[in-house]
Amino acid sequence: MENQDNQPTIPQPLVSEESLSPEERARRRFVGWLLGIVGAVVGVLLCIPLVRMALYPLFAKSGRAGWSDLGDANQYASLSTPERRVIQIQDVDGWRQTISEKVVYVTKGPNGKLRVLTAVCPHLGCEVAWDSSLNKFKCPCHGGTFAPDGKYLSGPPPRGMDTLPVDIQNGRLMVRYEYFRNLVPNKEVIG
Amino acid sequence: MSDSPVTAKPPMDIQSKEPQGVSNWLDERTGWKEMMHEFLDERIPGGARWSYVFGSGLLFILLSQVVTGIFLAMYYVPSADHAHTTIAYIIKVVSDGAFLRSVHSYGASIMVILLVVHMTQTFLFGAYKGKRELLWVAGCILFALVLGMAFTGYLLPWDERSYFATAVGTNVISEVPVVGQWLKLVLRGGAGMGTLTISRFFVAHVFLLPAALLIFVGAHLFLFRRSGPAGPPSADPVALKAKTERFYPKQLLMDSAFALLLIVILALLAHFVPKALGPKANPADTQFIPRPEWYYRPIFQWLKYWEGPLAVIGILVVPGILTVLLVGLPFYDRRPERRPGKRPIAVGIYSVVLLALIALGIVSYHVDHADPSVAAQLARQEEAEKEFMRQPFQPEMAAGSASAAAAAASGSENPLIAKGKQIFESNGCVACHGAGGVGTAMAIKLIGVGQKLPPDKLADLIRHPNARMKAGGMPAFPFSDEDMKALIAYLDSLK
Numbered sequence: 172m173e174n175q176d177n178q179p180t181i182p183q184p185l186v187s188e189e190s191l192s193p194e195e196r197a198r199r200r201f202v203g204w205l206l207g208i209v210g211a212v213v214g215v216l217l218c219i220p221l222v223r224m225a226l227y228p229l230f231a232k233s234g235r236a237g238w239s240d241l242g243d244a245n246q247y248a249s250l251s252t253p254e255r256r257v258i259q260i261q262d263v264d265g266w267r268q269t270i271s272e273k274v275v276y277v278t279k280g281p282n283g284k285l286r287v288l289t290a291v292c293p294h295l296g297c298e299v300a301w302d303s304s305l306n307k308f309k310c311p312c313h314g315g316t317f318a319p320d321g322k323y324l325s326g327p328p329p330r331g332m333d334t335l336p337v338d339i340q341n342g343r344l345m346v347r348y349e350y351f352r353n354l355v356p357n358k359e360v361i362g
Numbered sequence: 363m364s365d366s367p368v369t370a371k372p373p374m375d376i377q378s379k380e381p382q383g384v385s386n387w388l389d390e391r392t393g394w395k396e397m398m399h400e401f402l403d404e405r406i407p408g409g410a411r412w413s414y415v416f417g418s419g420l421l422f423i424l425l426s427q428v429v430t431g432i433f434l435a436m437y438y439v440p441s442a443d444h445a446h447t448t449i450a451y452i453i454k455v456v457s458d459g460a461f462l463r464s465v466h467s468y469g470a471s472i473m474v475i476l477l478v479v480h481m482t483q484t485f486l487f488g489a490y491k492g493k494r495e496l497l498w499v500a501g502c503i504l505f506a507l508v509l510g511m512a513f514t515g516y517l518l519p520w521d522e523r524s525y526f527a528t529a530v531g532t533n534v535i536s537e538v539p540v541v542g543q544w545l546k547l548v549l550r551g552g553a554g555m556g557t558l559t560i561s562r563f564f565v566a567h568v569f570l571l572p573a574a575l576l577i578f579v580g581a582h583l584f585l586f587r588r589s590g591p592a593g594p595p596s597a598d599p600v601a602l603k604a605k606t607e608r609f610y611p612k613q614l615l616m617d618s619a620f621a622l623l624l625i626v627i628l629a630l631l632a633h634f635v636p637k638a639l640g641p642k643a644n645p646a647d648t649q650f651i652p653r654p655e656w657y658y659r660p661i662f663q664w665l666k667y668w669e670g671p672l673a674v675i676g677i678l679v680v681p682g683i684l685t686v687l688l689v690g691l692p693f694y695d696r697r698p699e700r701r702p703g704k705r706p707i708a709v710g711i712y713s714v715v716l717l718a719l720i721a722l723g724i725v726s727y728h729v730d731h732a733d734p735s736v737a738a739q740l741a742r743q744e745e746a747e748k749e750f751m752r753q754p755f756q757p758e759m760a761a762g763s764a765s766a767a768a769a770a771a772s773g774s775e776n777p778l779i780a781k782g783k784q785i786f787e788s789n790g791c792v793a794c795h796g797a798g799g800v801g802t803a804m805a806i807k808l809i810g811v812g813q814k815l816p817p818d819k820l821a822d823l824i825r826h827p828n829a830r831m832k833a834g835g836m837p838a839f840p841f842s843d844e845d846m847k848a849l850i851a852y853l854d855s856l857k
Contacts, residue, residue: 195525198611199610199611202610202611202614202615203611206614206615206618209536209618209622210618213622213625217625218460220457220461220462221429221430221433221458223457223458223463224433224436224456224457224458224462225433225436226457227455227456227457229457230453230457263757264760265437265451266437266444266447266450266451266455266757266758267754267757267759267760268447268757268758268759268760268763269759269760269763270759271763280470314594
């Protein structure tokens with residue numbers, strides 16, 4: 172059996188649409204529409220998981236784990252001078268998390284309510300220390316001083332110490348750590 | 363220009379009175395109608411057939427692998443430190459991450475199946491004959507490249523399963539005479555498996571092998587269109603020639619239907635049986651029994667029979683002969699006869715080898731199943747995987763993190779923790795939970811257990827293990843309150 176079949180087929184002259192019968196042309200057009208529509212629907216369906224995956228970070232909950240625990244709220248009831256506390260804050264960056272420690276002071280406001288101050292000086296960001304002998308806060312860098320409730324007393328800082336949002340949750344004092352713009356007269360949160 | 367005679371189709375002649383419209387505008391500039399014509403009106407001798415869908419099915423899965431691979435790479439980090447965490451993040455946190463990773467992983471398996479079917483169909487139809495040697499060789503190279511993709515991709519999650527399977531796989535390569543040791547070093551980027559290995563495998567998986575795939579897929583398609591389809595093996599080639607059919611619409615419809623079937627299979631598998639991720643690779647784990655993915659099982663089983671000085675026969679000689687026989691097929695099989703019934707020797711050898719591979723695969727699973735200690739360990743490994751999948755995602759602690767520093771600073775400085783560590787080590791806890799509580803295939807890791815369970819609950823579980831713990835081999839430890847306090851302080855320090 173000598174077959175020419177094993178030879179590569181010689182490319183035949185391309186036949187144009189016009190040479191087809193009208194039924195054949197209609198069939199081709201119908202299949203074209205069918206494939207186009209089904210293909211488009213399936214294609215869009217397949218894109219849904221891809222888009223959801225790619226855009227996940229936009230809809231993920233923000234990176235900061237909101238509240239840090241300052242312990243039983245009752246322990247601060249008889250507070251007379253500000254107490255220094257180190258809180259842990261968690262920053263989640265995708266699959267990574269960073270735990271950093273921040274210094275805050277638990278104190279009382281003029282109305283006797285608990286108030287938590289960030290130790291960051293509103294002047295140039297040094298860590299403000301509590302000086303019990305002077306009964307006031309004193310910044311070690313440029314000597315700014317603040318009252319026990321954080322109010323501005325003297326020195327270069329443009330405003331008093333910044334208060335942080337607090338909440339009592341299940342009897343525990345919780346604080347949400349924030350950063351503030353320095354060198355401006357009014358408190359301004361920067362994330 | 364204006365004096366030249368009007369040609370049948372002046373592509374750039376703005377004066378032509380051709381029909382207007384976007385498609386014509388585009389056609390004049392790109393010639394897409396001609397291209398579509400070329401693509402769609404290919405003549406298929408003997409007409410459209412379901413047996414031709416596997417090649418286009420492979421092309422479709424390849425496209426799916428490329429797309430899902432790109433999206434996985436959006437989150438994946440190729441390093442021994444982070445690879446496992448990032449895959450866990452993809453699976454447990456990212457929207458549809460588990461689904462797409464499963465599509466990618468199952469896609470590899472489906473690709474191997476389709477390759478075997480496509481090759482078998484080509485072989486049975488004798489479609490490699492008649493000046494199609496290069497087409498066949500390009501196909502064989504593609505087969506090897508896909509197996510390479512499967513091998514390199516398998517390591518990337520860096521879990522116990524993938525780590526140990528690849529450790530064995532690269533060890534096998536070192537058995538090759540003369541250059542074996544050197545090849546292993548090159549593949550691993552060093553004597554052992556480490557972060558350099560993962561970088562190399564990643565580069566091979568996403569740059570080198572895909573580039574080669576692209577080239578050879580292009581060559582394969584070009585050579586295919588050049589030689590044309592062979593058609594079914596028929597007694598009467600003249601009749602075959604007489605009854606040709608265009609690729610469009612029937613064959614394209616069949617190919618599309620098959621692609622749709624593949625999508626449905628992949629989506630159902632990925633949705634209902636998502637691929638698991640095991641615990642992070644622990645090179646110190648001596649219990650783990652490595653097993654390759656199913657498509658490497660036949661070779662895995664085969665290699666078991668060739669140990670010692672004869673290993674070279676099993677690893678190199680026999681596979682070498684089979685490869686030469688397969689790749690060289692169109693060069694030495696010059697008879698024009700294509701009907702499988704008239705090619706008993708070729709079809710016989712092919713069938714025997716294929717059936718032998720399938721049998722080896724089945725034997726491999728059977729052997730594991732029949733040995734109770736192996737079966738028990740494999741079951742434990744599977745349970746460890748399930749347990750890992752049940753746990754919520756644990757983000758990686760960034761370097762310089764306060765508690766990471768604190769954990770590193772603690773340790774033996776605290777006498778209570780030091781005492782707890784001593785209790786942990788002298789009561790056999792280490793045997794199953796590993797040094798430092800890192801966990802082994804026998805028992806879960808204890809790192810972070812202090813954060814998950816309150817101390818009294820932990821103490822209670824150590825004194826009275828629950829049913830699941832008992833089943834896993836956890837004995838009850840009646841420690842004194844004082845010892846228990848120290849032990850729990852130590853467990854708490856494991857972060």
